[in-house]
Amino acid sequence: MADIIETAVNAGTFNTLVEAIKATDLVDILKSPGPYTVFAPTDEAFNKLPEGVTLDALLQDNHKLKRILTYHVAFGDVRAEDLMQIEEAETVEGSVVAVESASGSIKVNNANILQSDILTDNGVIHVIDAVLIPGLVAAE
Template sequence: MADIIETAVNAGNFTTLVKAIESADLVEILKSEGSYTVFAPTDEAFSKLPKETLDNLLQDITKLKRILTYHVVFGDVREEDLKQIKEAATVEGSIVVIENNNGIKVNDIKVLQTDIIADNGVIHVIEGVLIPALVAAE
């Protein structure tokens, strides 16, 4: 099996996410033994952001790290777990809200695919980019 980064690269639809992870120097964390759950925005999800927003994030490494770590939860949280919880603490330090009405949503963003298993955790594909409240307020 592959780690989270290798799994994301092999999937082929997370190139922007992987580029952002590399820019923020977070590759080693997501390659470590850990057990992590990543709510992974697709390239299409990133393309919904205004181009200047993405460009600015790639230049502001501190803000980029906060946004990316807001997509990561400690532990191996599978689809069955997501159906039973209402929230999860992120590596960034904030909480994401989990909803289970008509499919799974994280902070009102739909989960498109669950349980892409990696050596050190699991990836859930989401249709948007999660922005922590403190970053959104800036």
């Protein structure tokens, strides 16, 4: 089984996420044994960044980009079944994301989980339709 990075590369829908991870030197963390849970925004999700936030600007601000990316990673192997039973998850960035489930669908903050439980050898990936922005970064 492939690790989180290899799985994201092979999927072909996370090119922007993989580019950002490489730009911030987070590859080693996401290749480590983990386990980690990654809320992975699709390339399309990066095209819908909030007003005033651009990928080019983020790629120039390594600190802010790293905070945003680590806000998409939670410790442990947290599957959809687990997400339906919790209201928040602590992220590697240090703050928490809100988790909401209703009628079989799951939201993380304002992002919908489009596909859940993509298993890797060092964790699990959940595909989301929006980029999660931690509160402090959004205010900067």
